[in-house]
Amino acid sequence: MIDVLLDPTLIMTGGSLIGLVVIAAALLRGWQGWLELKRLELERAGAGNAQSEDNPGLGTARIELADLRERIRKLEAIASGVEL
Incomplete structure (x- = not known):
């Protein structure tokens, strides 16, 4: 049982999977930040047009x-x- 858990292939697979999850989480957080930035830009542009009719x-x-x-x-x- 211990030999199966210490198998180098299993360790590499597990490490790769953890790394992939970390990278995916970082990319998702960056994407959400970019979307928030664009939302704020749109709100600012909409508020600027609403404040001044002419x-x-x-x-x-x-x-x-x-x-x-x-x-x-x-x-x-x-x-x-x-x-x-």
């Missing part, structure tokens, strides 16, 4: 995005040799 930052961002899209369209036209 949020100038959002409108400005949309205008800048439209401007960047227009610039990209013009650069692609130049690269393909099309006259605007």
Whole structure:
């Protein structure tokens, strides 16, 4: 009976299993922390939009995005040799 418990294969298997459980627990804790961080970011973004009804930052961002899209369209036209 004692020889079976001291078998090197059984000891390695048990140690590997314990190591796998520890790593899985650490990864799960990290994943939960990352999800909590993202939840807080979403709450902060939602609270910021709710506090200010006339949020100038959002409108400005949309205008800048439209401007960047227009610039990209013009650069692609130049690269393909099309006259605007």
